[in-house]
Amino acid sequence: MTGAVLTSLVAGRLRRFLPPYPPITVFMLKGLLHRLLVISLVLLPGLARAQGAATPAEPVAVRFPEAYELANIILALTPYGQSDQFEVYKNSRYYREMRAYFAPHAQHPLLQQANYSRKEWDKYLAFRTDAYAYSFDGQGQLVRQFAFNAQGDVRPFDDLLAQVSNFVQVSGFRDFYRRHQPYYDSLAVAYRQSQHLPEALAFLTTELGQAQPAAGQYAVVLSPLVYRMNCHRDVQHVPTDFSMVPEYLLSGDLQKQPSPADVLSGIHALFTETDHGFVNP
Known part of the structure; x- marks a missing residue:
């Protein structure tokens, strides 16, 4: 026309x-x-x-980092990770596939060295959380990318780095992670849609001002295996929540509609960590 x-x-x-x-x-x-x-x-x-x-970039990054997942798999394979009913989420196909894939390496020495207990919660938390600072270089070597230790001087991942690297090589971990990348991606989408984190951040910013530090970005770090002990840390000047995926997203059916109580429970768990960046950094 x-x-x-x-x-x-x-x-x-x-x-x-x-x-x-x-x-x-x-x-x-x-x-x-x-x-x-x-x-x-x-x-x-x-x-x-x-x-x-x-238009600003997406302010909330939802991540399933490779080294972080490695640490959680190691902890899930330890005797404590297998026996404790709260540390590791076990009611999923992902968990069953993980156990079957790494079964040939159940006697790897690392699984005894990283066999922490409930009394050693600080080592357990530090082992998985500090792995976030690591990634794999072009030669497939696990290397630190930035300074970060969630529990100060408690640094079990650093202490066991040589054994962790050996476990990666002999177990075929990286192939397992690559095979499940579509699953991690689908969980990231489902998590973002269900948890309303941008809305929660907007509410907290309106009520309390900018997060500390005021980075203009927020990160949520996840694993399908984490079932307990969320924590909030400042990582490279980015407020970061090491949270857990709601159970209704992990139970195996991403198409299932959760109940309002399920949704509110998940949002509440995340919100209580997120607000640390505003009122208790």
Whole structure:
């Protein structure tokens, strides 16, 4: 449709709502509409680009990091991880697949060295959380990317790094992680949709001001195996929650609609960690 035709149509429709005017007025109206149409066609694309450029990046990152998952798998394979009913979430196909995949390596020495107990909760928490600072380099070596220790001087992951690296090599961990990448991605999407974290952050910012530190970004670090001990830390100036995935997302059916109580329970667990970045950093 040409600009002239569009102008005529709009002018004709406007005339239905206006009292009769001399022909010159209708002609002037058509001219005005034509000029407005031209201006709109010129300016709107630029405005759209400007609006897009001003739109901030997604402020909440939901992550299932490889080294963090490695640490959680190791803890889940220890005698304590297998026997305790709260540390590791076991009622999922993912857990069963993980146990079957790593069964040939059940006697690896690391699984005894990292066999912490409830009394050693600080070592258990530090082992899995400190792994977040590590990633694999181009040669497949596990290397530290930044300084971070969740429990101060309690640093079991650093202490056992050589044994962890050996476990990676002999167990085929990286292949397991790659095979399950689509599952981690689907959980990240489901988690983001169900937990309303952007809304919670907006509420806390309105009520309490910017988080400490005011980074303009937030991170949530997850594993399908974590079932207890959430924690909140400042990691590289980014407020970060090491949280757990709600049970209704882990039970095996991402299409199942959770009850309102299930949703509120999950949001409450995350909210109590998130607000530490505002009132108790």
